[in-house]
Amino acid sequence: MxxxxxxxxxxxxxxxxxxxxxxxxxxxxxxxxxxxxxxxxxxxxxxxxxxxxxxxxxxxxxxxxxxxxxxxxxxxxxxxxxxxxxxxxxxxxxxxxxxxxxxxxxxxxxxxxxxxxxxxxxxxxxxxxxxxxxxxxxxxxxxxxxxxxxxxxxxxxxxxxxxxxxxxxxxxxxxxxxxxxxxxxxxxxxxxxxxxxxxxxxxxxxxxxxxxxxxxxIAGSLLFILHTRIDQVMIGQMLGEVHVGLYSAAISISEAWMFVPVLIVQAVMPYFVQLRESDPTGYRHRLIQLYSAMFWAGVAVGIITMLIGQRAIVFLFGEAYSGASAPLVLIIWTGIFVAQALVRGIWVISENLQLFRLFSSLIAVPINIVLNLFWIQKYGIEGAAAASLISIGVGTWLVPLIFKPMRQSNLDMMRSMNPRYLFVRS
Structure with a gap:
């Protein structure tokens, strides 16, 4: 088997x-x-x-x-x-x-x-x-x-x-x-x-x-697709197709590295399920280490993108897409929250707390929609990128603090920003 x-x-x-x-x-x-x-x-x-x-x-x-x-x-x-x-x-x-x-x-x-x-x-x-x-x-x-x-x-x-x-x-x-x-x-x-x-x-x-x-x-999937697609629909409605094209180019680059945390989480899920039963203390420490690895990987990708984002967009997509660089340097930072949320999925499933994750999305998605309504018209596609960054950050780090069963996970996430967890063994 x-x-x-x-x-x-x-x-x-x-x-x-x-x-x-x-x-x-x-x-x-x-x-x-x-x-x-x-x-x-x-x-x-x-x-x-x-x-x-x-x-x-x-x-x-x-x-x-x-x-x-x-x-x-x-x-x-x-x-x-x-x-x-x-x-x-x-x-x-x-x-x-x-x-x-x-x-x-x-x-x-x-x-x-x-x-x-x-x-x-x-x-x-x-x-x-x-x-x-x-x-x-x-x-x-x-x-x-x-x-x-x-x-x-x-x-x-x-x-x-x-x-x-x-x-x-x-x-x-x-x-x-x-x-x-x-x-x-x-x-x-x-x-x-x-x-x-x-x-x-x-x-x-x-x-x-x-x-x-x-x-x-079903509800979680609907909220997920709303969070990931509604900005492009709203940009199309409020600004037009050209701006959707620029924004889509920025998203494709920002999502390019996300297959790495997805594959890592899928690969280590069985290990963490077994570790939770055999060594609860080690299980939590290893989770914090994985949170830390995702956080600092996201920081590294964000810094590199800020340095070469403009040139990367023009090189890959052509001069016509140069306007995609501004939203890219904002939306690239959502990778930190998304990667850590993927890791938290291990903990959520192990603790059978899927319903609380759904509640977090129920708050984060309306925040995203409201911010888009105001910021797209005022700031263009940069406003949409900022709305995504803030709503995903709030949904990942802040909203779960409302729910007592989720607080341990959030505190571990914040603790993982200390780089020593990358090197200290349990």
Whole structure:
């Protein structure tokens, strides 16, 4: 079993590295080709669709995996109920996103067409049920293979679109095609490997149980997508597509290094789960050390970005994106809070305090929206970057202090700013 878990983790690591590095390279190439205006329009539409797409996704995956692991004999009803819930959610999201886009941009037919093209991809969320099936069996390699093949093929197509001088509409279509190809490959793998049709069936009681246990995950996912996408939507509404393009370029650079803490946290999670049971004192000390490593890594990345950010933007994206450097030197500092929050996820899950993390997001997201309302109009995309920095910082360091069970974690975070924890053993 340990060998299977290790192999499964390796597949997930490889997939994440491929997609992050590949997306950055192809994304920069597409941005240079389209220019800030069309690149911004594409990201504006993508962010708009993402807000509704998360509603359709119904993030009950972890609950469904848990149920499949505990009750493998109920596989068909769990998968069938999950599929039906996600299908209904996807249909509702697809129906709602189009009139919402028209209300937001009634005089922008190109934006509406981009939204319509990418909204079609929401419908494939229902086939995440196959992903859930393989997660429960610790066989994520099949999902990774499908996702990687789709990603590589559509990356090659995007390069072809650049050389063929195609319009922005084709890049939106490529995004939907990637989702559709991935879903098609998942279905083919499932039928080929399992040697059968789905045979899934709907059970109202199972669906009700999935929603009841999964609502904190659903709410948390919605708040997360709001926090990460609402600024681009608001910039598009208040300033226009060119500014979205500049801001998106800054975000792509600021997020480039985040795969490192994500991979580290995924890799060490089993170690910390075991350490908590065998050595609680050492467990806490090691957590503080990891907090400290993330804090100082974020500081180092922030300082380097402040020194070379302008030149890096121009070198990677071209002179047309030089205006992205100002928000970049602000938003890069969110990496400290995001990295530490990822580490705190180990502690939150170990202590079963997910609900308190949800409460923190419920406060941080409105702060972000309100600050954006005032600062985007006054300070432009620099205001949006500052709003993200402050709201993420408040949500990570300050809001959890309100909740007594979370205070220990926050005090450990603040203690980790002392660099001696990088070197002192327990």
């Amino acid at each position: 340990k060998t299977q878990l290790f192999a499964n983790l390796n597949w997930l690591f490889a997939d994440r590295i491929l997609r992050i590095v590949g997306s950055l390279v192809i994304g920069i190439w597409v941005a240079r080709y389209l220019g800030p205006g069309n690149f911004g329009l594409l990201n504006f539409a993508l962010s708009f669709v993402a807000l509704f797409g998360m509603v359709g996704r119904l993030s009950i995956d972890q609950v469904a995996v848990r149920e499949l692991t505990k009750f493998p004999e109920r596989e068909k009803e769990i998968l069938g109920s999950t599929f039906r819930l996600k299908l209904w959610g996807s249909l509702a999201a697809t129906v709602l996103v189009l009139p919402a886009a028209w209300l937001a941009q009634p005089d922008n037919p190109l934006f509406l067409l981009l939204v319509a093209i990418m909204a079609f991809g929401i419908l494939f969320n229902a086939l995440d049920a196959i992903d859930i099936f393989y997660q429960a069996r610790v066989l994520s390699k099949y999902v990774v293979q499908a996702r990687s093949i789709a990603f590589l093929i559509l990356s090659a197509i995007r390069v072809g679109l650049i050389f063929g001088n195609f319009s922005v509409l084709w890049f939106a279509l490529a995004s939907t095609m990637e989702i559709a190809l991935y879903a098609g490959l998942l279905v083919w793998i499932y039928r080929h490997k399992e040697g059968r049709g789905s045979g899934w069936n709907w059970q109202r009681s199972t669906a009700r149980h999935l929603i009841k246990d999964g609502w904190p995950l």
